[in-house]
Amino acid sequence: MSTPPAPIPPLRPPWTYCAHGADPTADPIGCRGIRVPGHTACLAHLSDTDRATYLASLTPGTDIDHRGTPFTQNLLDQLLSALRDPTTGKPHMGTVQLSQAQFSGTAWFDGAQFSGDARFDEVQFSDTAWFGRAQFSGDARFDGAQFSGNAWFDEVQFSGDARFDEVQFSGNARFDKVQFSGEAGFDAAQFSGTAGFGEAQFSGTVGFGEAQFSGNARFGRAQFSGDALFGGVRFAVASGLGPFVCAGVVDLSGALFEVPVMLEIAASEVRCERTRWESTATVRLRYATADLGHAVLSAPVAVTAHPVPFASSPGDTVDESVLSGCHDGVRVASIQGVDAAHLVLTDIDLTDCLFSGAFHLDQLRLEGRTVFALTPTGWNRHGVRLTRWTRRRTLVEEHHWRAQDAGQPVPPPGHTPTPRQWRPGPYHPDPARTPDPEDVAALYRQLRKAFEDGKNEPGAADFYYGECEMRRHDRTGTPKGERRLLWAYWLLSGYGLRASRAFTWLLAAMSLTVLLLMGVGLPTHDPDPATTGTLHGSKISLHTSTPDPALHDTWSKRMTWARAEKATRVAVNSVVFRSSGQNLTTAGTYIEMASRLLEPTLLALGVLAIRGRIKR
Structure with a gap:
């Protein structure tokens, strides 16, 4: 039988600590609280006289450093009372360092003002932590903190960066009407209860990377002036997300939705690359360009363009002023690698949507007003020959191939192609990374069947035309004789569609x-017919003949x-x-x-x- 490994001794804090109650055998460190200046003990273990003297020396706006100190509710109240501003009646602190402090009982920071940076890294709150209406003028760091009770940050103002990375919220966490003026990070945070961000305003980038929401996640009426990053987030209970507004990118890449959910998002861009949907979902979007590339759909997912501003309640619409100037309509940029049998797109602009690599495209549901890319307009010169393309709906993969085949130059960055040209692809003019006619014909064939199954014969007609066009240009998979028949069919009647x-x-x-x-x-x-006769005795034989014209x-x-x-x-x-x-x-x-x-x-x-x- 092997001997179990010896326990790893606790790390000593990097500051001069109190060491109250240290035991060389059981607890060689003891109290980890930083010593009060001029004393050999932390604030919690000072004598009553020394503590009273220290607290009396504090004035509103003073910097405080009580890292690792264990706070009872009474001790915290004494500290905050000493820092209370007589004009506002609220605690006022400068730079605050409370890393690794432990708060037993309610931690009441209601309305507190932090003029400098505030460090709450790895703090432990055993009961309710109340920061409602607090003001953080500098950066606020709560990385690795543990909230065993409820955490209330309603109406808090974060003027600098606010970091809650790897925080554990065991109770409910409320950030309603919070204002984040800098970056806000909740990377790898765990929300075991309800997480509320209702009417929060985010001015910088907000990150929830790999956070876990085990309870409901409410972002109703939240506004993000920068990006909102939900990459790798796990939603275990959330039945609704939003409605919220984001002027930048809403990134849900790698996120996991375990239960039925409804997302209501108004944003310039929504990324759902490799997002996993374990149950049904309805994604209602406004303005956004959505990327669904390689998303995993285990149940039906509907992506819908919402025609009017979202409303959190009847008659109470969400403010979308941060999106002024954005293009109207919702676009999907890619469904590559998606099992389209579970996907429904309603009123979506698919002008630049990449379909190559998707599965079961013939089972894709296209509802409402679906928009596809059109052929170039006007007359185009090819050498000495003038051509005019038949007006029809096309896939952007055909645009990419034709632009590459025609030798169109590489467009400058940010250049929008004119309607008189084919739209170059992202890898233009590399033929190895551009779909060839055989690949595009297969896409047209599957989507044509999707239209036919939806009883939309006119919609399927353009895709049949596109399929025949690609087969006519396919020099690898289509025999020459078949290409010539297709050429004749195209010339005489446009494949029976013109x-x-x-x-x-x-x-x-x-x-x-x-x-x-x-x-x-x-x-x-x-x-004129001519009749001749022959007399044979009493008989006459008549013969009528007509000369050749x-x-x-x-x-x-x-x-x-x-x-x-x-x-x-x-x-x-x-x-x-x-x-x-x-x-x-x-x-x-x-x-x-x-x-x-x-x-x-x-x-x-x-x-x-x-x-x-x-x-x-």
């Missing part, structure tokens, strides 16, 4: 048929209105796959046969295109 193109070709084919018939298909005159007129006599009318009848009958019954030359017969094959096909393609646009 009625104007099909009817233009139909009109051109009919016009050509009329001209060819007038030129070489119609005879000069309709041939012949064309003898000059070209000037062939182009007449009468011949045009006859040719038009032949062409119109060919469109509906009927024979006109008109006498034709041999060439005219073949022209009619060709028109009866081609023109009904073009008519069918035009009708199919119209149906694809109006079908529901």
Whole structure:
């Protein structure tokens, strides 16, 4: 049997400490409180006379240093009474150092004013800690503090940085109507009870990195003028988060939501990269560009653009003035790596959304007014050739490939591409990191099915067009013969989706048929049948024959209105796959046969295109 390791001896504090009650065997350190200047004991272990003399020497605004000192409620009241400002009736302190102090009983700092930095690192509050309406003019540090009871910081003003890293809140923690003028950090803090940040104002960056909320987390009407960082935060009970407003970035990357939750956030950007949703969630956003890349969705999650300002109660809307100048609408920047079978997007702008790498895109639910990127506008020159792109909704991955394929220059930082160009990707012009046509065709195919399953045939039409376009340009996965068929299909009718193109070709084919018939298909005159007979005794044998239609007129006599009318009848009958019954030359017969094959096909393609646009 092995011998258990010897316990690690406690570290001696870095200050000259009291050592009251030290025992070389049981407790070699004893009291860790810093000695009062001019004495060999801390404030808690001074004699009554020496303590009274020390307290009498204090005046409002004095710096105090009682690190490691054990405070009873009575001792703390004596200290704060000695520092009380007679004009305000509240304690007034300069620089405060209370690191590793222990407070037994209620720690009452209500309305206290801290003119300098305040250090409460690793402090232990065994009961309620009350800092309501306190004012911290310098930095406030509570790193590693333990609040065994409730912690009240309502209406506190932090003019400098406020750090609560690795703090343990065993009871309720309230920061309602708090004003953070500097940075506020709650990294790795643990909230076992309800955490309330209602109507708090955050002027700098606020960090909750890897904090744990085991109770409800309320941020109703909170305002963040800087960034709000919730990276790695664990929400175990929270059923609602917000509504709150953030002028910067709300970062929920790596956060864990274990229970059903509703988030209501008005912000310029919301990051949900690798966020884990273990239950259903509704994310209501305003103004924000949301990044859902590689989020883990174990249950349905709905991301919705909220049309009006949030209201904490009927008629009481949240102030969004810090977001003035932000673009309207909610955008999603990426769902890469997401299982889209659990995702619902409502009234979302997907102009720059990256879909590549997502799973089950065919099961993605797109509701309301969904916006996608459009093709470039106007005429574009490619060498000596002018082109004009068909107006349709596209995926941004197609933009990235076409910009790379067209050799567009790298845009300068912060440059917004013009509507006349394709939108370059983040890795432009690297072909190895830009999706190729085969990849983009697969994205179009899956999203087309999502539209079709939602009974939105017109919405699916553009994605079918995009799929065919990418297959036509795919030189690796699509055989050459299939690419040529797609090219012909595109040329004649825009893949059966452009009625104007099909009817233009139909009109051109009919016009050509009329001209060819007038030129070489119609005879000069309709041939007259001739009847001949042979007399054999009392019997007569009659034989009627019609000469072949012949064309003898000059070209000037062939182009007449009468011949045009006859040719038009032949062409119109060919469109509906009927024979006109008109006498034709041999060439005219073949022209009619060709028109009866081609023109009904073009008519069918035009009708199919119209149906694809109006079908529901």
